[in-house]
Amino acid sequence: GQQLNQSPQSMFIQEGEDVSMNCTSSSIFNTWLWYKQDPGEGPVLLIALYKAGELTSNGRLTAQFGITRKDSFLNISASIPSDVGIYFCAGRNAGNNRKLIWGLGTSLAVNP
Amino acid sequence: GAVVSQHPSRVICKSGTSVKIECRSLDFQATTMFWYRQFPKQSLMLMATSNEGSKATYEQGVEKDKFLINHASLTLSTLTVTSAHPEDSSFYICSARLVKGSETQYFGPGTRLLVL
Numbered sequence: 001g002q003q004l005n006q007s008p009q010s011m012f013i014q015e016g017e018d019v020s021m022n023c024t025s026s027s028i029f030n031t032w033l034w035y036k037q038d039p040g041e042g043p044v045l046l047i048a049l050y051k052a053g054e055l056t057s058n059g060r061l062t063a064q065f066g067i068t069r070k071d072s073f074l075n076i077s078a079s080i081p082s083d084v085g086i087y088f089c090a091g092r093n094a095g096n097n098r099k100l101i102w103g104l105g106t107s108l109a110v111n112p
Numbered sequence: 113g114a115v116v117s118q119h120p121s122r123v124i125c126k127s128g129t130s131v132k133i134e135c136r137s138l139d140f141q142a143t144t145m146f147w148y149r150q151f152p153k154q155s156l157m158l159m160a161t162s163n164e165g166s167k168a169t170y171e172q173g174v175e176k177d178k179f180l181i182n183h184a185s186l187t188l189s190t191l192t193v194t195s196a197h198p199e200d201s202s203f204y205i206c207s208a209r210l211v212k213g214s215e216t217q218y219f220g221p222g223t224r225l226l227v228l
Contacts, residue, residue, distance in 0.1 A: 099158060
């Protein structure tokens with residue numbers, strides 16, 4: 001099925017550094033969601049975006065719904081070891097049957 | 113709020129047996145639940161959409177007779193893997209949509225299935 005282009009695929013950073021990852025789509029989206037998944041667990045919702053241009057924060061996390069409605073980014077500021085995990089973007093486009101389309105994930109490793 | 117539970121968290125079974133996985137929304141009603149399958153280091157793959165009181169909608173390539181879904185109440189959906197084989201071994205995750213019209217899905221902790 002259709003998937004989003006999520007990058008980077010993986011990141012290895014030092015504790016305290018900022019992180020940025022993004023997702024792009026070839027079609028216009030109405031909703032962007034960012035999830036974090038720890039090993040052996042289900043994804044946990046981080047941020048939900050519903051309007052183009054929307055910028056939303058959740059603690060050290062900030063995500064934006066791109067103005068073109070074809071992309072979204074997630075920033076993590078001042079990373080800490082517990083930020084380790086896989087981050088997934090997911091979205092829904094106008095023509096989809098209300099199913100979420102998923103990115104392939106960004107694996108984040110933080111060196112203490 | 114918006115807590116989703118799954119049971120069991122992991123199960124090991126013999127080839128040919130059937131396994132039932134439960135997905136419950138603990139503090140909200142979910143008219144729609146979703147069942148996903150995830151292979152190691154891969155993204156989530158939607159298997160089916162479970163609607164309360166009606167038949168599930170299966171994704172292309174997913175055998176409905178193999179993966180039986182029942183959504184008998186607004187807080188419970190079950191996935192039964194029938195006549196399981198080793199290739200059915202995977203991580204199965206359910207999610208529930210909080211309210212009608214909202215796209216936000218809340219996920220359960222997943223069920224690790226190993227078929228010997």
